[in-house]
Amino acid sequence: MKIIKFKTKEQFKYKRKVVIKNLILNIFIGIHDFEKKKKQKVRFNIEVETNPNTKLSNKDFSTIINYETLINKIKILVKKKHHDLLEELAENIFIIIFQNKLVKEVNVKLEKLQIIKDSESVGVDITKKKL
Secondary structure (H helix, E strand, O other): OOOOOOOOOOOOOOOOEEEEEEEEEOEEEEHHHHHOOEEEEEEEEEEEEEOOOOOOOOOOOOHOOOOOHHHHHHHHHHOOEEOHHHHHHHHHHHHHHHOOOOEEEEEEEEEOOOOOOOOOOOOEEEEOOOO
């Protein structure tokens, strides 16, 4: 008779994400002269995938991505500089987010909300992943 051993340890594979949904900021963005003179509403949707194996600690914030800090850094970025393109703004957001070593992958979706008549929004959706 053959005895079969079953593994009793549960193992999981999962992802951990920080999500910023529908952050709307009034910013200078665009290549047209009128866009350089008047701010426009841009919607930010950002997903940051982190290392799921990092042990979380509410006493050590280096174990998490702090969404409040991230939003504040984005606000500083858009106040400091006019961006001609949404793609350029997205790249600068990637630079900010990837400074944190926990980050594995980032998706940034940026939409201008009032620029094209008869549309709710136009924009870009870009994902970057560490190799």
